Amino acid sequence: MEPFILLQGVKHFYKERLALDIPELQIEKGSITGLAGPNGSGKSTLLRILALAEQCTSGTLLVEGTPVWAYAGKASRRITMLPQEPYLLRRTVYDNIAYGLRLRNKGGDLKAAVGEGLALVGLDPSFAARRWHELSGGEAQRVALAARLVLRPSCLLLDEPTASVDVKSGLLIQQAILHAREQWGTTLVIASHNRSWLHDICDHLIFLYNGRRLECCLDNFLPGPWSPAETGLWQASLSDGQALYAGKPSRPDSNGVLPPSSLRLMNGTLREGERLLRCTVIAIYIDKYLHAPSLQVNCGGQPLVVSSPLDEDELDACRPGREVNLCYRPENVIWLD
Amino acid sequence: MDFILQGVAQAIVLLASGDWETYSAVFATVQVSGLSMGASLLIGIPLGYLLGYLDFPGKKPLRTVVDTLLSLPTVFIGLVVYAFLSYRGPFGELSLLFTLTGIAIGQTILALPVVISLTATAVESLDRHLRLTLVSLGASPRQIFLTSLWEARLGLLIAAVTATGRVLTEVGISMMVGGNIKWQTRTITTAIALETNKGQFATGIALGLVLLALAFAINVSLSFLRRRG
Amino acid sequence: MKNFTAHWKRIGTILFFPLFLAGNSQAADKELMMATTTSTDDTGLLEYLAPMVTKATGITVKWVGTGTGKALKMGEDCNADVLLVHAPAAEKKFVEAGFGINRREVMYNDFVVIGPNADPAAIKGKDLCTALKTITDKKAAFVSRGDDSGTHKMELSLWKDCALQAPDKESWYLQAGQGMMPTITMAAERGGYTLADRGTYIKYEADNQGKPPLAIILEGDKHLLNQYSVIEVNPQKCPNAKNDLARQYGDWMVGKEGQAAIGGFKLLGKQLFTPNAAAAK
Incomplete structure (x- = not known):
């Protein structure tokens, strides 16, 4: 099967420091890929490069066989990412969830789409009218996830989606992510410290250490x-x-x-x-x-x-x-x- | 003491009776500061955004230069603009000296560093996660620009109000470039300077009251917007 | 340079005057506060006369140079002991209102109408009233002091004397609301005419190295003479006014010695003021 995303010879530097060095990486369509590794191992950097939110210093990134560059093109509209600390716009929950849809000039029923997004992450429709500062940490994270899910992305990248939320929110987030894959065949890439969860749901696990991919694993x-x-x-x-x-x-x-x-x-x-x-x-x-x-x-x-x-x-x-x-x-x- | 109280009383009569000479200066002030604020926001906000958003070599020295320009004396701006607009100057053919447009040019130069510096500060103090969030949602650079400005709206408002305050109250540029021509370029501040010279305290106080009221109105609306923000 | 020193002296006077009042009553005894017009101050006449006054009478004269309007106002507000001003009509009103006493004419200087060398309205050689009428008809740019100063009042009276409506909101009539030199500069910028006192124009001419953009277009008309008077502030209205010193100063100015000194004063080699006190003793 043709990989959805293919990385070739990717190197990324922050100033002089080599942060990532991935000779090759394939993300198959509809698969769930887990990223494991200690802090600073390059998980977030890899996710940002995959999300087209950062241009790698050298190397190529192909989406369905076509080379793409960060920040641009149709591909960046199909791939979306939930950052580790998502930012909620200083607006209502409704406007936060509708933001990406508006960017894409998607006509149709915004209200219904927002309602559906809220339902996916287990939030009551009444949340739509709340303002950004009227949410708990877990609720904010779920709103941020809803804003990604309503875009029906081909590929969803998640950076520690459950790291800083309560147990209930964590479970709802996990459910919503899997729901997206079942419903729309979304390709998922998840960075997490929660090894047993990754172990449970992932088709592939990639271990990163010091920006490099380990042949085996990080067990032991x-x-x-x-x-x-x-x-x-x-x-x-x-x-x-x-x-x-x-x-x-x-x-x-x-x-x-x-x-x-x-x-x-x-x-x-x-x-x-x-x-x-x-x-x-x-x-x-x-x-x-x-x-x-x-x-x-x-x-x-x-x-x-x-x-x-x-x-x-x-x-x-x-x-x-x-x-x-x-x-x-x-x-x-x-x-x- | 008496003549001051008399001045205040006369001032109120002047304002209430719609003294045309007084209101002409008020209109000139509103017109010219509107013009200069429009121009300085239009130029200053994008520049300030770039200064706050981008990382480039020489950014720090550039910010220091902009911050230094914050304290540019109005008489110096007046002098330079006068020299450039004078009939012997490079832009003499435009005949802008002693016109409201001429004053607006000078005041734009006065307000620009304020707008640029405060916009840059507002953009810099935006959450560093904002950009990643917007990029990950598929925003183009233009959409990132517009959304970032909207997120920094409070800071921009403060920039605009601070600059308006400077523009509204300056007298050096208006006097030198505008020439304080009655019915034409006489603004509130130059009129006050003149009325004091003539010993006409009432008109001066009346105009001072209008200036105070304008500043007060702007500050009240600012704190209102801040509470809503 | 002379002018520069005069300015500093004036600034010093304003800054330290309260100190003199508070601390040094002995010196203050022989100190006279005079409100006068910018023309006498800027030309350096007062600076030139001051040591002679002190020598003859022992009086130290301090002065504030401002517009005639404000000078009269200073008298009204008891902020001066004596006035040296040049707006006869306003002066007479001032005296009639009881603010001043013993108004005596001292000297005159004259005004000139200046304009671009090319004389766009072609008024050179005409008499003053025809010239003003022509300016009005042709809507030629004319810059007015517009600051209620003696020169401004003089200009307004010229329109009146010539039976013309003094312009106000006409677009060609610019009311600068500033001092003489800025007004002349504005006229130069706008290629317009203005009424100036001869002293300021001589300086302007010198500042421009003899090639000024504006030249004298009209001079010598009887309307253009400018009478200066000395007025004592009424001690009955202002008990703090030092009327004895004011009287002494006035006496000296209209006296033989003072009149001769005024006639001998030269600005850049040119006589500016013509002494014309009623009865020089």
């Missing part, structure tokens, strides 16, 4: 600091006195990742070059992408995910609360910088 994120250990290895201490071993980091405060697939349950012996970790099982669940049971464990305060296949006996030994021994190879730790 290992923060520093690292100190030299025996035989050329480096170690990071865990709270229960154990230590994690890894190869030589570029800096003592580098961050590493241990891919879930490189951890296995120890049955019997430790193989040549492997290290041991004693952990407590937190949960056992079915991994959406692996379609296999996976483990979530805690090793001296460090959460880890294990996704190597488990047999029946092993599953039995891994009931939550049990202690298990995991083995890994220090050279499998991937450095993020």
Whole structure:
């Protein structure tokens, strides 16, 4: 299938600092793409570039195969974005929701469209007459989302849509977003710290770190600091006195990742070059992408995910609360910088 | 003390009886400040918007220059405009010296830095999320411009009122460029200067009262709009 | 330069006059406050006469130069002891109203009608009344002082003397409401005529290095003579007025010495004022 949006060789700089470096990224039509990564990893920058609200320093962006530039053209009318801190115009809720429709000179029944938008985000029609300052944080966020939904965008980009709202608003926002996809086949790109939600709804997850896309994932994120250990290895201490071993980091405060697939349950012996970790099982669940049971464990305060296949006996030994021994190879730790 | 009270009493009689000479100066003032405010808002708001909205090298020094021009003395503007409009000056053929248009040109120069600087400040103090929101909703640069101005409407209003206050009360430009010609370019302020010279306090006080009333009306409407804003 | 000093002296007088009143009563005893017209002040005549007055009488003269209207008003408001002004009709009214006493004619200077060298209305060589009539008929630009000054009053009386309606709202008749020099400048800008006192015109001519855009078109007509008088502020109306000093000053001005001094005063080499006191002693 032809991707709806295709990024090629995109680099973006803020002054001298490289904020984003994406050699290639495809967003398929009608898909839900999740963006994960710590603060400052480039999620918002990527969203703004996808939303045509910022022109990347170099590289091309194609929408349905046609190169497009920021701020201009028909494409920017089909792609819309809900920023992390949306701004409500100093007007009524009605005028806020109708703003985008008016820009597009959409005739027809504005009033009905606004009413529909309010209903989508679970707000009473009486909200239309309220002024911008008469809304709670959650209501304001929902009004901002309604202003995007009424445009029936081909692609909706959301930057932390539920980060700063109450539980009820968060649920209503999640429902409204999924409703848009079901009804109109809207392509969704969502940046969020809410990993379990992303995990639940996304077709693809993209992990960003320092502006780069990670090959694997951000599970098993290992923060520093690292100190030299025996035989050329480096170690990071865990709270229960154990230590994690890894190869030589570029800096003592580098961050590493241990891919879930490189951890296995120890049955019997430790193989040549492997290290041991004693952990407590937190949960056992079915991994959406692996379609296999996976483990979530805690090793001296460090959460880890294990996704190597488990047999029946092993599953039995891994009931939550049990202690298990995991083995890994220090050279499998991937450095993020 | 007596003659001051007498002056006030006479002033009220003058105003109430519709003294044509007094009202001629009032009309000239309204006409010329309307002209100069229209021109300075038309030129100053877009320039102020660009100054506040865009980031470009040399922006800070430029703002400093504009802010310095805020305190441009009216007599200096009067002198320069006079020199340019004089029959020996580069624009002498236009015959604008000693006309209301000539005064309006000078007052526009007086008001422009005020409008530009305060507009830039208003635009700068707009929420930094506004632009992203508008872009993400598909607004064109022109639509961003118009919506941003509307969002900054209170700041623009303050700019307009402040500039009007300066224009309404200045005497240097009106006197030098306008020449204080009776029935033609005599404005409230130049008339007051003249009446005081002639020892005619009543007319001076009457005109001063009108000026006060104008300033008061503008400020009241401003605070009303601010409350509504 | 002389004019410059005169200005500073005047400013100083205005600024420090209250101090003199408050702090230095001894000096104030022999100090005379005079309200006069800009023409006597700007030409430097008063500056020139002041040391002679002091030498002869011991009086220090302080003055404010302004329009005749305001000068008379200052007398009315008891802000001056003596007046030196040039608007005979208004002066007589002033005296009749009891504000002033002992009005004595001192000297005259004369006015000139000036206009563009090209003389667009072709009034050169005509008598004054014909000239004014021609200006009216041709709607030639004419700039009036319009500031209620002595010169302005003089101009208004000229229209009246010539049995013409003084113009007011005509578009060719510009009432400047300003001093003599700005009025002359305005006439130059507009290519119009104006009535000026000779002293200011001599200065204007000198300022323009002898090539002024405006030249004297009419002079010497009997209507154009300008009589100056000295008037004492009535001490019965104004108890604070120093009438003895005012009288002394007036006596000196109309006396032999004063009259000679006035006749000897020259501006840029030209005599400006002709002494004509009734009976020089």
